[in-house]
Amino acid sequence: MKPSLVLKMGQQLTMTPQLQQAIRLLQLSTLDLQQEIQEALESNPMLERQEDGDDFDNSDPMADAADNPTASSEASDSFSESTYQDSLGSAEPLDEGDWNERIPNELPVDTAWEDVYQTSASSLPSNDDDEWDFTTRTSVGESLQSHLLWQLNLVPMSDKDRLIAVTLIDCINDQGYLEEPLDELLAAFDPELDVELDEIEAVLHRIQQFEPAGVAARDLSECLLLQLRQLPANTPWLAEAKRLASDYLDLLGSRDYNQLLRRMRLKEDELRQVIELIQSLNPRPGSQIESSEPEYVVPDVIVRKHNDRWLVELNQEAIPRLRVNPQYAGFVRRADSSADNTFMRNQLQEARWFIKSLQSRNETLMKVASQIVEHQRGFLDYGEEAMKPLVLHDIAEAVGMHESTISRVTTQKYMHTPRGIYELKYFFSSHVSTSEGGECSSTAIRAIIKKLVAAENAKKPLSDSKIAGLLEAQGIQVARRTVAKYRESLGIAPSSERKRLM
Incomplete structure (x- = not known):
């Protein structure tokens, strides 16, 4: 083909840095957003936390709009762009001066945040050892292996037996069962150690006496028997439970109660009590040791009934209220291109955009939550059986947003209702x-x-x-x-x- 120049017209979707920041904050969970806000407070001197009792009229009314905790379902649209612009102007104590005209309201779509404003210091790794909390950043729940090794250190053993015990503990899975056969473990030891199978079995029996009861079993039957042996001798139906766990566990698994009644020669009520004793045991003893970190759920929205009407409110305890520091904002001088003044002007603009992004997030969250409550009043009044079908498209049409935005809002966002705490996605179903x-x-x-x-x-x-x-x-x-x-x-x-x- 002959090379040539061709002029074409087309449309392409691009996002400004402000929109990118708003979308990123929108999809964060409450805990992640709290961390993001804390990093912004630490890196930007223009941002400060609004304390209880402070008057927003004397500083930055944007903070109240950015985090209004008591907006009801009828008042979800109370925030407006004009209100934001008016309050933003009053946030800065300079009554006159044209320095702020040099700060653009919108960045060009083909630029990045770092092209105009400095990157926040919080995004860079810190070398300050005093601020590094190793425990809170690296600590996790205790694993089953570490729990067993801790008990092993309390037991007097020879070096050879201790090596065998450590090897056995490494072969125990998270459920508490020994995964490797003993003969395979025997073949894995160095021949010079002269380890015998009887020695491995003896050490295994000692580990099976550790907590939790039933650990290091090779199958379900042995696991149940280990737990039964640790019960008091006067436990009712203990002998029958041991016999069932040892000889007839397959019949119990298949629910063949007629065969169990005949073979164990028990009456129906007696067999029921034996089965209840078996069911009181833990078939997965290793699950008692929690190795994962606890996950906390902080509701973003609170729904309550007042005068026979369901009200939707933002959780005011979840997110701190922010404002622009009026004293630092007053230090910004007009017609001054010094490095310090440029830095402060950049930080001021970044703070204003951050507060506006929080406002946008809260407005969107309130609109979506209000529509969900409006649609699922039957669930709030009568329970799950009154849940109505709902898809993302229905809420997107009601609030005038794209389905992808609704998906971001409903992911990892939780609603506290009189019936419990639910993720917003829970209310959507086919x-x-x-x-x-x-x-x-x-x-x-x-x-x-x-x-x-x-x-x-x-x-x-x-x-x-x-x-x-x-x-x-x-x-x-x-x-x-x-x-x-x-x-x-x-x-x-x-x-x-x-x-x-x-």
Whole structure:
């Protein structure tokens, strides 16, 4: 082809640095946002925390707009761009001067934040040893191996036995079971150590006496027996429970109670008490040792009922209220291009944009939460069975935003209601048609299935086909495979595994 110059017209979506910052803050969880705000406070001298009792009228009314904690569902649109611009002007104590005209309201879309303003110092690694808290940054929950090694250090052992014990502990999985066969472990030891299989078994028996009870077992039967042996000798039905765990555990797993009654020669009520003793044990003893860090949930929105009306409020305790420091803002001088003045002017503009991004985040969160509450009033009044079908597109149309924005708002954002704390995504679910031409939420169907299973006859649990028939009798048309999918999502076992003795 012959090279040539061609002029074309087209459209391309670009984002300004301000929009990029607003989107980034919008998708942060409350805990991540708190950390982001703290970093901004530490790096930007123009930003300061609004303390209780301070008057915003004398400093920066933008902070009140940026974090209004008591906006109800009818007042979610109370913030406006004009209000922001007016309050922003009053945030700076300089009544006249044209220095702020040099600060652009919008950065060009083809620039980056660092092209115009300095990068925050908080994004750089700190070498200050005094501020580095190694414990809080690296500490995690205790692992099962470390828990067992701690107990091993309290037991007097020879060096050879201690080496065997450490090897055995390394082969114990998170559930508390020994994964490797003893003969394979024996082959892994150095022949010069002259380790014998009896020695490994002896050390294993000592480890099996450690806490938690049942640890280092090689199968479920041994795990249950280890726990039963640690119970008091006068425990009712202890001998029968040991016999069941040792010889008939497969029959218990298949719910073959008739065979258990015949082979153990027990009456139905006696077998039920033996099974209750077995079920009181922990089949996964290693799970008692928590190795992961605890996860905390801080609600972003609080919903409460007042005078028969549901009100939506931002959680004022979750995010600190910010404002521009009026004293530092007053240090910015007009027509001064010195390095210090340029730095302060950059920090002032960055602070203004950060507060505006927080305002935008709170406005969007309030609009979305208010629409969710408006749509799911039945859930708040009557519970999960009254949940209505809802998709992102419905909220996007109601608030006039894109579905991707709604997705960001509802991810890792939580709502505190009288019925509990729920992620905003919980209120979204698909629908199933009803015989009357209406729609039923999949969440409501799950709640009905859970209710039916809870009320079923334990000797004859409901099959998926039977549950589908009961739902159809209520006008909800659901296939058997759909019932099975919903049941599995609720963590409910199949009917063959739910069979119990009365």
